[in-house]
Amino acid sequence: MFNRTAIAPLEYTRKLWMRSWVGLTMLFLYAPLIVLMIFSFNDSKRNVVWKGFTLKYYEKALNNDSLVEAMANSLTIAFFATIISLVIGTLAAVMLWRFRFPLKGLVEGTMSLPIIVPEICLGVAFLIFFAKIDWPTDLPWPLNLSAIIIAHITFCFPFVAMVVRARLASFNKEEEEAAKDLGATEWQAFRDVLLPHIKPSLVAGALLAFTLSLDDFVITFFTSGPDTITFPVKVYSMVRFSVTPEVNAASTILIILTVALTFIALKYQGVKGISDAH
Amino acid sequence: MTEMKQPIIQIRNVSKRFGKVTAVDNISLDIRAGEFFVLLGPSGCGKTTLLRMIAGFELPTEGQILIDGQDMSLVPPNKRPVNMVFQSYAVFPHMNVTDNVGYGLRISGVPKGEIRDRVAEALELVKLGGFEDRMPDQMSGGQRQRVALARSLVMRPKVLLLDEPLSALDAKLRAQMQFELADLQDKVGITFVTVTHDQDEALSMASRVAVINKGEVAQLAPPSDLYEYPANRFVADFVGSVNIFEGTLTLDEPDKAAVECPGLGKVYLNHGVTGPHGANVWIALRPEKIYLHVPGEGKAVRAAAQDAPDGHNFARGTIKGMSYLGDITLYEIQLEGGQIIRVSRPNLSRHDQEDFTWDDKVSMHWRADSPVVLLS
Numbered sequence: 001m002f003n004r005t006a007i008a009p010l011e012y013t014r015k016l017w018m019r020s021w022v023g024l025t026m027l028f029l030y031a032p033l034i035v036l037m038i039f040s041f042n043d044s045k046r047n048v049v050w051k052g053f054t055l056k057y058y059e060k061a062l063n064n065d066s067l068v069e070a071m072a073n074s075l076t077i078a079f080f081a082t083i084i085s086l087v088i089g090t091l092a093a094v095m096l097w098r099f100r101f102p103l104k105g106l107v108e109g110t111m112s113l114p115i116i117v118p119e120i121c122l123g124v125a126f127l128i129f130f131a132k133i134d135w136p137t138d139l140p141w142p143l144n145l146s147a148i149i150i151a152h153i154t155f156c157f158p159f160v161a162m163v164v165r166a167r168l169a170s171f172n173k174e175e176e177e178a179a180k181d182l183g184a185t186e187w188q189a190f191r192d193v194l195l196p197h198i199k200p201s202l203v204a205g206a207l208l209a210f211t212l213s214l215d216d217f218v219i220t221f222f223t224s225g226p227d228t229i230t231f232p233v234k235v236y237s238m239v240r241f242s243v244t245p246e247v248n249a250a251s252t253i254l255i256i257l258t259v260a261l262t263f264i265a266l267k268y269q270g271v272k273g274i275s276d277a278h
Numbered sequence: 279m280t281e282m283k284q285p286i287i288q289i290r291n292v293s294k295r296f297g298k299v300t301a302v303d304n305i306s307l308d309i310r311a312g313e314f315f316v317l318l319g320p321s322g323c324g325k326t327t328l329l330r331m332i333a334g335f336e337l338p339t340e341g342q343i344l345i346d347g348q349d350m351s352l353v354p355p356n357k358r359p360v361n362m363v364f365q366s367y368a369v370f371p372h373m374n375v376t377d378n379v380g381y382g383l384r385i386s387g388v389p390k391g392e393i394r395d396r397v398a399e400a401l402e403l404v405k406l407g408g409f410e411d412r413m414p415d416q417m418s419g420g421q422r423q424r425v426a427l428a429r430s431l432v433m434r435p436k437v438l439l440l441d442e443p444l445s446a447l448d449a450k451l452r453a454q455m456q457f458e459l460a461d462l463q464d465k466v467g468i469t470f471v472t473v474t475h476d477q478d479e480a481l482s483m484a485s486r487v488a489v490i491n492k493g494e495v496a497q498l499a500p501p502s503d504l505y506e507y508p509a510n511r512f513v514a515d516f517v518g519s520v521n522i523f524e525g526t527l528t529l530d531e532p533d534k535a536a537v538e539c540p541g542l543g544k545v546y547l548n549h550g551v552t553g554p555h556g557a558n559v560w561i562a563l564r565p566e567k568i569y570l571h572v573p574g575e576g577k578a579v580r581a582a583a584q585d586a587p588d589g590h591n592f593a594r595g596t597i598k599g600m601s602y603l604g605d606i607t608l609y610e611i612q613l614e615g616g617q618i619i620r621v622s623r624p625n626l627s628r629h630d631q632e633d634f635t636w637d638d639k640v641s642m643h644w645r646a647d648s649p650v651v652l653l654s
Contacts, residue, residue: 174368182382196372
């Protein structure tokens with residue numbers, strides 16, 4: 001106790017008030033999630049009082065065919081939306097970074113529009129758009145998800161483009177020239193020099209796109225048909241009757257899934273790499 | 279003999295314009311095989327643009343560049359027999375030293391065994407043996423530069439281009455690298471073309487220097503000629519330190535010439551200048567070529583009279599500024615006409631700098647072969 005060094009002016013992490021403040025913030029952020037997860041093990045039909053531990057709602061959730069189907073739909077949509085957003089977003093970012101062309105500012109502004117426009121407007125717009133062009137709704141799985149996937153790409157790819165663009169700003173163009181100088185073609189220079197540089201931003205962008213797509217409700221609600229229920233839409237319809245532990249169980253699975261995914265990405269890329277991307 | 283050989287790089291009437299700005303203005307010059315060629319000039323003079331045109335990163339607006347006799351107009355950078363060491367070194371940060379140096383060989387499909395041997399050889403050449411597995415962020419600036427050098431040399435280019443190779447190094451390391459680069463060039467026998475704004479660098483390394491000013495070649499000459507026989511005021515002033523005085527040519531014969539400078543006095547030269555009589559000319563006089571005498575002008579006059587007629591190559595003034603630099607002391611002396619002349623004096627003994635001080639009246643003389651007459 002006596003050989004503790006004095007707390008320096010900037011050592012906030014060692015100050016009691018700072019620690020309590022951080023603790024309270026964490027509690028505020030995560031308490032609802034933790035409660036939701038705990039109550040998924042509650043042995044009671046009503047989600048109000050703790051009655052004992054059980055796994056039966058997990059069993060029930062996993063046996064609920066329409067819920068599992070919704071989950072599969074969501075994951076499929078998120079997968080395709082992420083891949084395509086990644087390609088389009090990266091191309092857009094590289095284009096805006098490399099070239100100068102007329103109306104560049106306008107293109108840049110228009111591209112980030114889907115981030116700004118309220119989701120409800122986008123949702124309605126898509127509803128009208130797909131109805132107007134008679135987008136087929138009776139396609140076999142997974143083609144019946146195409147309308148939702150297109151809608152998701154629209155609001156996912158600007159995020160990817162933004163993250164990649166930020167990362168590109170720190171790229172030394174001489175590295176690319178050096179690669180070409182050493183005999184690399186345009187493609188080889190991109191693959192060997194530019195791509196490794198933007199890789200952390202691609203991981204970050206993919207994570208963003210995936211989670212955005214996975215939990216999107218509003219736009220999906222307007223673009224989904226009767227056979228293309230996604231997880232958030234399904235949960236919403238279940239909650240309209242009553243909040244059962246089954247919903248909790250399904251949500252818990254989703255939370256664990258996204259946390260695991262983020263964890264793998266961080267592990268693979270390093271926290272620093274991803275935070276550098278922003 | 280050397281005249282017979284075809285120049286390795288021929289730059290023919292090359293101009294480069296960026297919109298309304300002319301970066302390179304109708305430059306023609308030949309770079310000979312095996313020489314250490316330096317493009318010297320102030321920033322923004324177009325020297326880097328010229329280098330990038332040789333590498334292929336910029337295309338000339340007009341004119342032609344030939345490398346080893348081949349027109350490079352339609353040859354992209356990755357197909358040219360030249361390699362470049364970039365100002366930022368541009369070492370690939372995600373590859374270790376071996377992969378960096380071997381990159382060019384790898385993408386051109388050289389067999390693995392040969393890559394290994396050539397990379398080892400190149401690293402040996404730049405004294406980076408033992409650094410094979412280091413990542414660039416674990417190396418100093420000087421070491422990263424060696425990686426960039428090795429990465430280019432391993433390709434065995436006909437010409438190695440270096441963009442401001444020493445500008446990012448500290449003074450001591452820069453001096454060392456100047457010698458090493460010259461040594462390396464001697465060893466590998468590849469033509470080096472270097473861009474720099476640092477005249478010391480140019481003088482110490484180059485076999486020939488092209489001084490570039492506003493997109494044009496101001497002078498093309500070996501380093502000592504550049505310093506002792508500058509072609510114009512720009513070169514005289516840019517390379518080294520110089521005093522310049524305007525004057526009129528009053529005498530011009532094959533073995534002697536005289537110029538009258540209102541600011542300095544009568545200047546006598548022991549060689550002709552072949553300029554029109556009565557022409558407006560400039561006298562360039564380097565600070566280290568002026569002798570300083572203690573007050574009392576007898577000695578100065580006598581010394582000047584040894585190789586010039588009476589009343590020539592002699593001036594009086596008052597010391598207005600002094601800076602002691604260790605090996606030399608620099609004096610700023612106000613002449614009787616009011617102009618300032620700079621004189622440097624070697625400190626041959628430890629008390630030499632005490633000989634003169636502020637506001638001392640001094641006299642100066644210089645030898646008849648010291649001043650240079652400039653016509654432009």
